[in-house]
Every structure is written in C-alpha cells, then in structure tokens.
C-alpha cells in the first residue's frame with residue numbers, strides 16, 4: 530500500500546464528490562463540543578489591525594474559507610483546531626464560513642457552537658443562496674447526493690467582502706499538520722493564474738467528461754492549448770481579486786447551465802472547475818493534499834499515505850474518520866484525526882459534570 534496508481538487518484542476524487550452529501554443525519558442538539566485552548570501569536574508575527582474593530586479586511590491576515598453545515602460540523606471543528614494549532618500566527622487567521630441560507634436556524638446554532646468552542650476565533654458566517662444553486666444542478670441519478678453547499682466554493686468571490694483578495698479554501702474532512710501561512714503564501718505567478726492546488730497529471734482526465742463532450746469539437750476545444758490535469762477542489766489557494774476581475778463564477782455557471790441541457794460530465798461540482806481552470810493553475814506540493822484517506826468505497830479498504838511528506842491529511846472518499854471511530858472500525862490513519870476531535874462524548878461529558 531506504499532504507492533498509488535493513477536486510477537486511485539481518479540477514484541478517490543470521484544468518491545469525494547459522490548459522498549459529499551447534504552443529509553444531516555446527526556442530531557445537532559446532541560452534539561456538544563469542548564472548548565479549544567487559546568492559541569497565541571509568536572513574537573515574529575505581523576500585527577493585524579486588532580486595535581481596529583473591523584479586521585475582516587486585513588492584508589496581513591491569512592483568510593480561510595470553509596463551508597459549515599450540521600452534517601460535517603465535527604469535521605469542520607477538527608479542521609479549525611488543526612489550522613490554529615499548527616500556525617505560528619494563529620491570531621492572524623480569519624475564517625470565512627459559508628452556510629446554507631435555506632437553514633437560518635442552523636446558522637444560529639453553528640455560530641453559537643463556534644463561539645463556545647473557539648471564543649477567540651476571528652470569523653464570519655455568510656449565508657449562501659443554496660436554493661438558487663439547486664436550480665442549476667442537473668438532476669441525475671445521484672441528485673440526492675449533489676449538495677448545493679458543495680458549490681459554494683464557486684461563489685466565494687461574490688460572498689466575501691471585496692477587500693478580501695486572497696483565500697485558502699478548505700474542505701471539512703481534513704486536518705492540517707503544518708502552518709497554513711506557508712500554503713497561503715503559494716506564489717500564483719503570472720497575472721492570468723487565479724488558483725493554486727496540487728495537480729495530478731497521471732489521473733485519467735478524459736474520464737471526468739462524457740463521450741458526448743469529447744465528440745463535440747466546439748466543447749472539447751475548450752482544452753485546446755493547455756495540458757489539463759486533475760486537481761482536487763478540497764484544498765485551493767484562490768486570488769479572489771483576479772477571480773472577480775474575470776468573473777469566473779459566471780464562467781463556471783455557464784458550464785453548469787450547459788450541463789443541465791446536455792450531459793457533459795458525470796459528477797457534481799468538480800468538472801466545472803476543471804473546465805475553467807485545469808492546465809491553468811499554479812502547482813502546490815502534494816504534501817498539501819494527502820487525499821483519499823476516506824478510503825475505497827467498493828471494498829471498504831483503508832488507504833495509506835501517498836509517498837512523500839505530509840502537511841495536510843484529507844479524508845476524501847466515502848469513509849469519514851469520525852464515523853469509523855464511532856463504529857469502532859477505524860482505519861490506521863484515523864488515529865491521526867482523533868487528536869483534533871472536539872466532540873464532547875456523553876461519557877466524557879458525564880465525567881466532566883460529576884468531577
């Protein structure tokens with residue numbers, strides 16, 4: 530299990546999309562989270578304008594965007610903790626959370642949960658019009674698994690205030706074990722590059738699109754003059770200023786509209802990103818997205834790390850570490866997620882209350 534074939538990369542990414550569901554099976558009221566410790570800046574950190582009431586716009590800050598929903602809240606909480614814990618300047622990190630506008634009551638609960646567990650966190654919650662996007666998502670046999678919130682990453686440029694010009698987007702099923710400032714500092718290079726992410730050029734790129742896409746010259750010509758490679762949209766550095774200037778949200782949306790009329794790809798939110806950006810992104814070292822740890826769906830196999838160093842562990846795929854730990858059937862690498870779990874178990878809660 531030491532190395533992975535290209536097909537693994539391909540399949541694991543498919544699973545990421547297939548199983549990013551909207552279903553909120555976990556009853557929120559029963560999810561209680563512990564308070565995280567406060568993390569302090571080291572002395573070498575730049576001071577963001579903390580004397581100022583409004584530091585949403587600080588250019589010295591590292592801006593992080595994540596979606597927030599009830600189903601993946603336990604994952605999000607662990608991800609936030611991991612970001613803070615491995616940062617040299619944790620007080621300079623500002624989180625931008627996107628939650629479904631169709632569930633305003635859950636935004637209130639999510640807000641309260643965040644404040645309770647991370648009383649010092651600098652964050653903002655943005656309502657995302659998931660209803661409008663739902664109308665753009667093509668109906669497919671997997672429509673129940675096609676969660677509108679998955680598409681929020683395409684709308685960050687519109688959702689966040691225009692003063693935020695660079696963002697690190699993160700999925701909820703990952704933990705960092707390195708300083709996010711290093712990832713955020715990825716050079717995007719020339720002016721036409723908008724996005725940075727680890728690229729996987731050995732994955733079978735054609736498989737993401739249908740034969741009717743490839744057989745239509747005017748469609749397949751979209752990749753003319755570039756060498757498109759698969760990248761995972763769960764970890765991205767995005768220049769929001771450049772994104773806004775060229776309105777990439779509209780370009781992504783145009784592909785989604787086409788997909789509604791004719792089937793050009795099989796999966797949800799990934800292919801429009803590939804259509805617009807593949808072959809035009811800045812590379813990021815693979816250590817920043819050790820993906821696929823959610824495992825193999827067909828046989829339920831656990832996955833090992835890809836060769837090389839690790840800065841970010843990503844449980845993309847069907848299995849989530851919290852679910853496997855709860856079921857007492859963890860994969861070996863789930864032990865690396867467990868230390869970031871902030872869930873207050875009934876047992877631990879009882880012990881706390883009676884101590």
Ligand SMILES: *[C@@H]1O[C@H](CO)[C@@H](O)[C@H](O)[C@H]1NC(C)=O
Nearest residue numbers: 582583584585586690691692
């Ligand atoms: C902070 O500044 C941004 C951008 O100027 C603005 O959109 C936001 O409303 C401000 N927030 C507060 C609390 O003043």
Ligand SMILES: *[C@@H]1O[C@H](CO)[C@@H](O)[C@H](O)[C@H]1NC(C)=O
Nearest residue numbers: 636637640641644653654655
């Ligand atoms: C979150 O709670 C804070 C403090 O109670 C409040 O000021 C803010 O408006 C809330 N935000 C949302 C999205 O509910």
Ligand SMILES: *[C@@H]1O[C@H](CO)[C@@H](O)[C@H](O)[C@H]1NC(C)=O
Nearest residue numbers: 732733734735736737738740
């Ligand atoms: C890549 O995927 C396409 C479409 O699924 C398939 O026809 C082709 O044989 C695959 N190529 C390789 C090298 O696996």
